[in-house]
Amino acid sequence: MDIASFSLMRNELILVGIVLILLIAEIFTKKENKHKIITLGTVLFGVATLINFLPLAEGMLFGGSFQTTRMTMFMKSVLNLGVFIVFLQSVTWLKREENNEKISEFFILIISTLIGMNFMISSGDFLMMYIGIELATIPMAALAAFEKYSEKSAEAGIKLILTSALSSGILLYGLSFIYGTTGSIYFADCVVNINNNPLQTFGFVFFVAGMAFKISLVPFHLWTADVYEGAPINVTSYLSVVSKGAAAFTFMIILYRVFGSITKVWEPLLYTLAVATMTIGNLFALRQNNLKRFMAFSSIAQAGFILLGIMQGGELGMTTVVYFMLIYVFTNLAAFGVISAISEFSGKEEITDYNSLYKTNPKLSLILLLALFSLAGIPPVAGFFSKFFLFAAAGAKGYYILILIAVLNATVSLYYYLRVVKAMLIDHSDTPIATFKTPWPMRISLLICVAGIFVIGFASAIYEYISSISFGIN
Amino acid sequence: MNILNLFVIIPVLTVIAIVFTKDFKGARVAAAVGMSLQLLTAIILVFSYFAQRKAGITGDFLYLSDYTWFKTLNIHYTVGVDSIAVWMLLLASIVVFAGIFASWQVEYLAREFFISLILLATGVFGFFISLDLFTMFLFYELAVIPMYLLIGIWGSGPKEYSAMKLTLMLMGGSALLIVGLLGLYFYSSAAGPVTFSLLELSKISFPIAMQRFFFPFLFVGFGILGALFPLHTWSPDGHSSAPTAVSMLHAGVLMKLGGYGCLRVAMFLLPDAAQEMAWIFLILTTISVVYGAFGAIWQKDLKYINAYSSVSHCGLVLFALLMMNKTSMDGAVLQMISHGLMTALFFALIGMIYGRTHTRNIDQMGGLMAVVPFLGVAYVIAGLASLGLPGLSGFVAEMTIFFGSFQHPDTFHRVATIIATSSIVITAVYILRVVGKLLLGQVREKEYLEFPDAKWYERISLVVLIVPIAMIGFYPSFLSSTVMVALNPIVERLTAML
Amino acid sequence: MLQGIPITSVLIVSAFMFFAGVCGFIIRRNMITILMSIELILNAVNINMVVFNKFLFPDQLQGQFFALFIVGIAAAEASVAIALVINIYRRLNSISVDKVNEMKY
């Protein structure tokens, strides 16, 4: 093991480096200069994001505990990009007086959770996976409670930490049985002993439940809405996009790599979860008035769609899932960006507050409209492609009824997305949110998102690239 | 470059042009210019297409071109037209063109209005030129969604409700479609790599069990847009709330997507199941035909009347398709074109009348013929076309359908045909009722006397629709025979199994 | 079987502990007791890990190390959780979970 091989951990190491730099910066920055840390953190992270796009060899470290493939590299880049956009969108919020003290903490916490996700993605054994998950979760609770003078935020924090602790308990209990029946915590060694005896399946189901918690699948989703609503909006967008994406991806590759031989167990399992998730998520989303909560249920429903791709179990499945996530990053962050900008300006987060928004803020409305259409899967924006391909993945397995349920759910989801559209474009308000100028970092972030929403769907090269680096159950 | 691409490029460029206009005047001029070009392109296409045919170029589709899009999924952007598609494109161009002029006076968010309208048109054009089911579906959905905004923002009455209902029902339809399309896609693996290509799929004979499963998805999926009973209820509400141009486009063109899809995708690709299950849908469509007509009798709102009438007429399209012989299917295509033109004409007129009277309730109108003779005469022409007067397009289409359907050897089908023919009387009843209440009799309100007759832009819109109605009515054989040629492969596939 | 103790007995004991923790999570109202329930759960997992390691796979120390890390993480988790509980206590002057249901439905 030489130093050069550490380059496989390039992204993680750079992120750790940024955390250290920020720690030092925090110590040596005067109080009145704290806001400069925002620039520092964002720029550093931007550079890291760019660096991570450079190609890198595949390989593994630490006896297989840390594995990196082009797929994981790509996924990490996607996550980095998402986080970068979140940082851009957080600038105004961080500049608030009450957050002045906590700027570097914000960056450190987010980046450390990101490090956790990176390890989770690259993990080669259950221990690393578990540590990654915890690293990605525990600081998240602190982030959710970041606005500590807000009761909602505090509530979000406690709900997140307690339920996630329970879920890691469940997950671990499952893992203990998997360890007990396979004799190893290393993915590569486990595989040979995977069969579906009841105890192992017991463990497997508990493991799935634990992961499902992170991806917020029904019935393990209950924390999601409350936490999303209570957490500061930028944390919410981070949670809904990056955290969920990483968990889903990890879940998928572990299913493929470790449990590939018992597809006949997890396909019906995921089938059930997918149906429940989409349906319940949509039914709840129908009635929401708070946009953050609304987006929470929307993202639950979206998670149900992801399962359709995961179930496929082949390269097609992985490609579609990753493709979906990539698009989802842009789409959801565009939506959250707008919500965040408006919330930052006016403090309003209810759907009815958006009445007549188009008249006062046409551009923001249009961006939100595009994002919502993309979430609903309406052409020509990217969401259409990603959703269609997910359905195709399920179709490849012959799950046509599931597709039907999914598409009907997508139709229901259209209903509530259109509710927001209706508020902005159709409904009249006497006191619409006033016209305002969005700060430039937000604009850049929205620009990136919109570009993504438009381009990724049509640019088949991206899909082809993902396809070329995907793998399935072998 | 392939001329067909222009059908997508021109609208997109028009949209971009509209974005840069300053006010509603600029927007509508830009839209009008763009759509005039579009109409011109369509006309050129018609001429060059038939010139090529005359020159002896064979092949089911002309102007084929194919670009690989998603390579691993084998999704292509494939375009090509046969004569049905050519006529449909022309129809769509005419209706869109007329629609722009019919909405000349839109001022509220005019740019957005025209952009949405043209986006809708893009979807329609794209749908007709596509030979790849994926892009076809993409354009299909693209055509459906702007409807929501168009109805919701610029509509009238319970517009939010109607818009939502329409959108959700149509999206429900496309939910079924997705299942069907994916079924076709994956089962195509029996004959090589999976594909969405219509040309490839049409060479495969799918196992019957698979056909039985997927045919209803595809047929109902497209059928919803074609107002298949009992899934037509989006249509009355949707139409009545929609602004003029949208009703025109929707009833005139968008509903044709349904019929066209049933023909081109559901029946063409899954012929055995089509043969086997036709009777179920035949019952439904027969009900549609009569039911829609009876439904129209009772209505008071002009748009509702026309919406129900559309249910009846579009029911006839599906009805004729299900008869599955060349003549009836030819009639179905003629009916699509004819209904497209005349219902667009109807909605244009209703919009113009509404713009003057501010009511659509026929009980509150009367004697308008004396006040606005141009509109009145146009309305009568539309009405006569609708009730199937010889010399106008409706007659040709209906007769072709009836005579085609009646050629069916089964008594069941012929009895259904006879039931369907009865719609011509019921149609006459409601059309005359409307004409009587709306146009004839004494002028009902004093203020009606002040109404100006049709403005120049209104006249353009109307004339552009009336002329083809009359042309088809007078000289149908070219249209009819060219459509027949295009139907050959479909009918062959449908009857090969018998 | 190790020194006359069947593995299943140990596992059943740990299972009992685990579900006692779960039960506690459900029936308790005080957040700190909920936290204790979670410690029970994690402890049960630890026992499992160690038992499997010792009874079945003593060739490596994977289970033991796993348990070790769980302990460490549990500590971190507990510390953050307690910080949050205290935060809640400051906001609401109560640490009953029934009080933290402002967001629902």
Add this chain to the structure above:
Amino acid sequence: MNYSLTILILLIPFASFLFNGLFGMKLKPVIAGLIGTVGLGLVTVLSYLTAWQYFFVDGMVNGSFPKIIAMSMDWISFSDFLTVRMGILLDPISVMMLVVISTVSFMVHIYSLGYMQGEKGFQRFYAFLSLFSFSMLGLVLATNIFQMYIFWELVGVSSFLLIGFYYTKDSAVAASKKAFIVTRFADLGFLIGILLLSYFTKTFDFSALTGSDQSIFANAAGVSFLGMSVMTWAALLIFMGGAGKSAMFPLHIWLPDAMEGPTPVSALIHAATMVVAGVYLVARMFPVFYFQAPEALTVVAYVGGFTSLFAAVIACTQYDIKRVLAFSTLSQLGYMMLALGVSGYGGEEGVGYMASMFHLFTHAMFKALLFLGAGSIIHAVHSNVMQDMGGLRKYLPITHATFLIACLTIAGVPFLSGFFSKDEILVAAFHHDKLLFAVEFLVAGLTAFYMFRLYFNIFWGKEKHYHHTPHESPKTMTIPLMILAFGSIFAGYIPFSKLVTSDGIPFETHMNFAIAIPSVLIGLLGITIAWILYKKETAIPERISKSLGGFYTAIYHKFYFDELYLFITKKIIFNYISRPVAWFDRHIVDGSMNGIGWLTVTSSKKIRNLQSGNLPQYGMVFVLGAIILVLVFAFII
């Protein structure tokens, strides 16, 4: 011989329609009228030339008049064998009709120049007249049944437009609607008949259908539906179409109302031309009826007979002069239908056919004359009702004279045209069915009675108080009257049996005095009674009507058929079908769609307690979910 100029017979009126329709409003009314009239004049000339050419120059081929297809072009092709052609078929009946239509139409065109003077929409009127002429000529010249159907529909719509010419009058609008819908309903039968016919014979062409080769009906042999052979069905359905246009009972109800149209229109369409289209249709299809569906022919005869009686009875009680004439028309059409129904095929056997056509011809002349005369009267007194008239003979000498001639003709007074044609019909009926003969005999008397009732009431009796002194109509109106009077008198001398026969082969007819004399006598009897009752105004008619009581009222109300139809349309179709359909659509079909929405929203509300905001509950759901999944996937599956 080349008949290529016959195409102009169709094109001229059509061009005139288009021109007047599109640009008429920009022209002076007179010019528009003249365009129409001159056009029709040309058509008339061409028609006469064609008739001359057909009957007398080219004449017979192999002893019969041939069917000549003067022109034919494909219009649309339904399938390999069903092709619709637009063409011109010349045979004795079509040429005869050509003459009738062009003559009457020309007269009406001229007449209208005076009658319609100053009316709003004068140009429109001429446009519609041209359209009608075009359609009617197209109808009679049709080479195939589908072409006939096309023009049949066009005729219907022109009739609709013309009846509703005074579109601001609600009664006119209602009448036009009624006319259109009733005939449309009948046309449905016609259409289905064509469907059946074409399905079995694989052809539309008259030359094939009515030719000597009966093998094309082979497919239909033995095929029956609901106990009747399909060809009978087809024939009956086609007859239904004819009955609708010719206002046979029970589809007659539209015709009296159609009198809401301008009087020249009534003369042209609802007396002389369009209403005989049904008769013409049956005549055209006669071989099909005769050989394939003799039962249908019997139906034709009885329907015709009943209608003639029924209408004659009603005519006796009406006061509106146009309505009297309308019922008279019905009655006469019944005659023609009956004649066809009782006819045989070929030579002497086909006397009924010949008589029918003959009567059609003469009837066109005298009925047009009657209507135009009535128009002249109405023009003078501005009323339709005979109670408002009386003693007009002094003021309207020409009208009076011509009207009298027409009345005498229709009453069957010897040596006028009506006498000859009616006599032939009675002869045919007598040989075929004594009952029908008896009915017709009675009707002959009734006809004479009600016509003279009309005549005496108008021209004799006490003078009424007129707003202004009635005056004779202008030349444009009286000249056509005189021409038609001339026709009425002399049309009977045309040797029809030499020209227009069922199989094209001429035969000799002889006056059957055993029938002719009684029929003349009963006609005279009718006239006498009318003379007694109405020459001077007396109270006798009043008393008679009183004594008949309810029966009279029933007759006066046309046996309540209008009410019956109103009941069917308003109540049954509108209230009991349409309304429930609309309701069903709104509440059941649409309701179920909304119901799905409602269900979704409600279930969304119901499950909201899943998300109670309570942490332990979250944990419970979590663990419970996991346990259930374990149960299912580890133990059950």
Add this chain to the structure above:
Amino acid sequence: MALNVLMFYLLSAVIVICSILTITTTRILRAAFYLLCVLVATAGFYFMVDYQFMAGVQLVLYAGGIVVLIIFSILLTSHISHKFAKPEASRLIMGILVGASGFALSTLAILKYTFIPTTNPAMKVDMQAIGLQLLGTGKNGYVLPFEVISILLLAAMIGAIIIAKKGK
């Protein structure tokens, strides 16, 4: 019966009883005490199976660290004399139901499964081995988790601080 077996059942009894008491007692400090008992009994069990290091960690970190932390927080947030109300019946029933059914299922699964021990020779568990593995970089080396958990601890610490520290 061998002593260790007896010992085991004793420890098990403590674990079971104290677990129940932990989740049922109405006094919070007692709950903490019972939890401590469970944890200590667990440590005893680790000793029994010769995992002294693990047992030590259990005692130090768990019993010593976490429980103390918990007790601190109890002192910060509750009155020692405070007695809880009994949980609501419905919740109690559901909790017991879930717990019992879960326990039943897992017991069933455990009993149905035949555990197959590895045939590889056992590893000697002494401090040296543990130390080497903890810092090993190859397979069965735990330096990476070790490092990552340090980041976790750092992040948790920062998180805890910003949440808990009193603002201005």
